Amino acid sequence: METIGKIRRRHHVGGESISAIARSLNLSRNTVKKYLNAQAEPAYRRSVQPKPQLGAFSVLIEQWLVSDAALPKARRRTARRLFEGLQAAGYHGAYDSVQRHVKAWKAAASVRGAVTQAFVPLSFAPGEVGQFDWSYEYVVLGGVTQTIKLAHFRLAHSRAMFVVAYPRETQEMVLDAHDRAFAFFGGVPQKMIYDNLKTVVDAVFSGKERQFNRRFLALANHYLFEPVACTPASGWEKGQVENQVGNIREWLFTPTPRFADFKELNAWLEQRCRELAERVHPDKQGTIAEAWAAERPALRPVSMPFHGYVEQPLRVSSTCLISVDRNRYSVPAAWAGKVVSVRISATHVRVAAEGNMIAEHERLFGRDQLACQPWHYVPILETKPGALRHGQPFIEWQLPLAIGVVRTFLLKQPKGDRAFADLLLAARSSGLEALDVACQLALEHGHPHASVVLNELRRLTEPTHRPIMEVPVALILRNEPAANCGRYDSLLGGCHV
Known part of the structure; x- marks a missing residue:
């Protein structure tokens, strides 16, 4: 195109001859004439590619x-x-x-296989259908960029949405997400539509027949909603929440947000869902929040939340630990080597045995982390007091200041391990607060010995008044003797010693 423009300018503006232009540009005269007479842009590619061999x-x-x-x-x-x-x-x-x-x-x-699909506009009655889906997003938590799992909920009638973030996509997270969503919406729809998630569906049969997970069915039975699984590879059956995934990514996660932890992130997400509900409803007059308020009476009210945990039996190790998801949690020493029931929820790990809850920890995420409660190991000090110096639960134990001073003093004394172990064993029922006061009193007296601390602890914890004994009626004296000290003088018989 540059050559054509140059030829036309030199001939029509500069007045050069065709021969001069051909000699200057090293072109034939016929080529120069063709470019001067051309009315359209020249085509350089052949419309039909010959294939003599193929x-x-x-x-x-x-x-x-x-x-x-x-x-x-x-x-x-x-x-x-x-x-x-x-x-x-x-x-x-x-x-x-x-x-x-x-x-x-x-x-x-x-191109031949591409078929533009056509859809029918859908309409849902108030409180009839809710939709659920997962997505992954990127956030900065505690200064570290992480991939999180986002649970999406959508009420199909009012278009109200709710999202909550988790570290992973496990069944206890699904159960916890439903608790939060139904509490946020103020009720439960009649049906909930899902993909064929492994945490929801155990087996897919022909048509709409599904074998749902037993724990998930317990959730559905508790809230009295009907679970419906989509046809495989038919995401349009829950198109509203599918579209919501892309919208939430654009509205809330672009650019990448920053938070201290999941608690702060989820509080922000809940607030943003309320703010997004102030947008205009696409099919109705007014806002999504107004349609949501009108739909709420049609939702089934929540009487009590579902305890969304996954339970499994585990054997306690000789170090009084159980392993859950590559992390370890302590259990009271009395259960070492025994099988306990572990209830794993989205936020906590609880341990039960013989119908009683024996331990509870905040759930750890990551790998190879340790959660120890020192009181679980205090009974072991009765036979192994030396564990005070190097036992990990006791090294990391943040004791009150007075108890720490007494501990430092006792561990420098002969048999100081045993002495401080006796203090901890004595404080199992009263707790650290009473032991801290006893240590403060002993330090004020200038005698932080174990015997002094134990004496102060007993004075603090023992009742000030002994309980009055109830005497049976048969043992009550009808005629109580009068006190007469002169009787002792009569017994002396006039003898004075």
Whole structure:
């Protein structure tokens, strides 16, 4: 195009002859004339690509491509393999011709196979349908960029939305997310629509028949909603929440937000869901919040939340620990070597045995972390007091100041391990507060010995008044003797010693 412009300017503006322009630009006179007379932009590519070598084999290669299209992608032949097959059939042309033909055939096949799907506008009655889905997002938590799982809920009638974030996509997270969502919405819809999640569906049968997970069915039975699983690869059956995933990513996670922890993140997400509800409803007059308020009476009220935990039996190790999701949690020493029931929720790990809750920890996420409660190991000090110096639960134990001073003093004394272990054993029922006061009193007296601290602890914890004993009626004296000290003088018989 630059050459054409130059020729036309030199001839029409500068007045140069065709011969002079041809000699100057090293072009033929006919080429210069063609460019001067051209009215449209010149085309440099041939509209039809001749295939002198491949033309005779085009039918064969297209047969191979059609047969390969019915195979799994990993078993389809590449253009190179097709070229080698054509060579064996007598083809003597270049590989590039085969490659271009294969590329053009696949492009045409994709156009032929592309069908624009049509959908019917849907309408949902108030409180009839809710939709659920998962997505992954990126956030900065505590200064570290992490991938989180976001649980999405949507009321199909009012378009009200709720999202909550978790570190992973496990069943206890699904159960906890439903508790939070129904509390946020102020009720439960009649139906909830899901993908065929492994945490929800155990088996997929023909049609809409599903075998739902037993723990998930316990959740559905508690809240009295009907679970419905979509047809595989048919996300349009819950199209509202599918669209919500992309909208939430754009509205809330672009750019990447920053928070201290999941608690702060989820509080922000709940607030943002309330703010987004102030937008105009796409199908009704007014806002989403107004439609949500009108729908709330049609939702089934929540009488009490569902305890969303997953329970499994585990054996306590000799170090009084159980392992949950690559992290370890302590259990009272009395249960070492025994089987306990562990209830794992989204936020806590609780341990039960013989119908009683024996331990509770905040759940740890990550790997190879340890959560110890020192009181679980105090009974072991009765036989192993030396564990005070190097036992991990006791090294990391943040004791009150007065108890720490007494501990430092006692551990420098002979048999100080045993002395301080006796203090902890004595404080099992009263707790650290009473032991701290006893240590303060002993330090004020200048005698922080174990015996002094134990004496002060008993004075603090023992009742000030002994309980009055109830005497049976048969033992009550009818005539109580009067006190007469002179009787002792009579017993002396006038003898004075």
